[in-house]
Amino acid sequence: MKNFEHELVMCIVNEGFSEAVMDAARAVGATGGTVISAHGTANKAAEKFFSINIQPEKEIVMIIVPKNLRDDVMHALYKSVGLSTAGHGIAFSVPIDNAVGLTDKKIDDKICADKINSEDDEIVPNSEQPSKTDNV
Helix, strand or coil, rough: CCCCCCCEEEEECCCCCCCHHHHCCCCCCCCEEEEEECCCCCCCCHHHHHHHCCCCCHHHHHHEEEEHHHHHHHHHHHHHCCCCCCCEEEEEEEEECCCCCCHHHHHHHHHHHHHHHHCCCCCCCHHHCCCCCCCC
16 A cells, blocks of 8 residues: 555635635644635535535635644644534545645745745845946
8 A cells, every 4th residue: 555645635614714724724734725616515405414504605625734734634624614613614635646846844934934034135126236238
């Protein structure tokens, strides 16, 4: 069996709760996610059985996390936007066999720090910068 390094955590919540999903996930170490608007198709029998009103407008939040963060993220989602909350969320995860374009959190933190530091540097207008033809 292959040892997977990352997991895709998917959380389906009522419309308007995607930020609560991301807040909970970030609090335990996730770095970002993708939100997709969706429309639920549950029937009236399911609403009656679970004694809940099912809002058809949904948001699906997809979060790729290192395997060692999966359980923490899932537990945080259960507590903050689970079925017993206004978000009426469900979450599940699937292993990711292979992925490209993922960065390490340390790299993300360094990029953010570098960007903040570069914004603190004085910006020189183009008119004051030497041109390629100037002798400097």
